[in-house]
Amino acid sequence: MAASAGPEIERLIALLAKLPGLGPRSARRAALQLLKRREQLLLPLAAAMAETAEKVVSCSVCGTPDTRDPCSICSDPNRDNGLICVVEEAGALWAMERSGAFRGKYHVLGGLLSALDGIGPEALRVAELVGRAKAGNETGATTEGGGVREVVLALPATVDGQTTAHYLAERLIGSGVEVTSLARGVPVGGDLDWLDDGTIVQALRARRPA
Amino acid sequence: MAASAGPEIERLIALLAKLPGLGPRSARRAALQLLKRREQLLLPLAAAMAETAEKVVSCSVCGTPDTRDPCSICSDPNRDNGLICVVEEAGALWAMERSGAFRGKYHVLGGLLSALDGIGPEALRVAELVGRAKAGNETGATTEGGGVREVVLALPATVDGQTTAHYLAERLIGSGVEVTSLARGVPVGGDLDWLDDGTIVQALRARRPA
Structure with a gap:
């Protein structure tokens, strides 16, 4: 890379390049931007990251990252306790929340089953x-x-996602709850975090037994 | 956006979205990745940013961001003091350094002239x-x-870049130095079919014996 940038900047670039959506080149551009806007961007971002690392924990009930435990969703009395939406990651939870169509609780799995x-x-x-x-x-x-x-x-709606859904449906047999899935309409290979709100609303309305 | 993510995470997302190459969605993905990899990514990145903010200064001679002043390039005795390469930002400097073709000193302008x-x-x-x-x-x-x-x-090779180059050439008249520009032409590996007309015109004008 650029040996002349000095070890501190090189380290910053290397770490930025690990963020999804940034490669080695865009990480360099991001580092430059941070150096140019030290007061407005670099210092606030460093502080926000430190604060996040310090304060944000996983909710012991549902696994959502929040500063409260139980999280603000789990402790919301206006939400339906009888309904649990299972998501892979918090990103999918945020996407569901943006759709405004779900008023129950959540459960963040923290990943998907993957033989590979x-x-x-x-x-x-x-x-x-x-x-x-x-x-x-x-x-x-x-x-x-x-x-x-x-x-x-x-x-x-990926192989791992559907494998996990089948596994969970099996595991929940005998628990006395109905197990449903978001309707097809979620595009194959589609990640919830990238879906538009309208599709999420439709898929939620048309949910069916797993 | 996602009210449920909590103010700390929302603030982190908003700041990440200001980085070049990241929009609101990819900033959410980046924040998620940071939350998932707290020890390997979030804490080191927060520390690297704080360290950069604390230690990196602009070289008082050439304007390059470095922890030393004068910077490591300016204080390198093996570099030709008689040759100064003028760049817009440190990113261009790093690109020149990666090419390994320049052994003089630099001058970082910090931007380009822009009437707009x-x-x-x-x-x-x-x-x-x-x-x-x-x-x-x-x-x-x-x-x-x-x-x-x-x-x-x-x-x-943009309007602002060329305006700035002409202005600098004017300002350097009478200083006793020769003022040159990087050659314009077809980039290495460049397919004519994909090149813009301007580049082809320039490359044709500057043609030379094969």
């Missing part, structure tokens, strides 16, 4: 999901206003 | 350039082994 990458159920928050689904159903208890009625699987 | 954006000569490091070019020529002194012989203008 060696990611099994124990690496994901599967046990926690099953636990939430069973709570207040198996035992007949009526916590949170009567337990979970339905789990909506909002996973990507 | 209201950027005049006083906003750029023009006076410093003229000062460097004149030092050891006008006065007959022989600092740095005999003053500057040649100023190479390595500015973009």
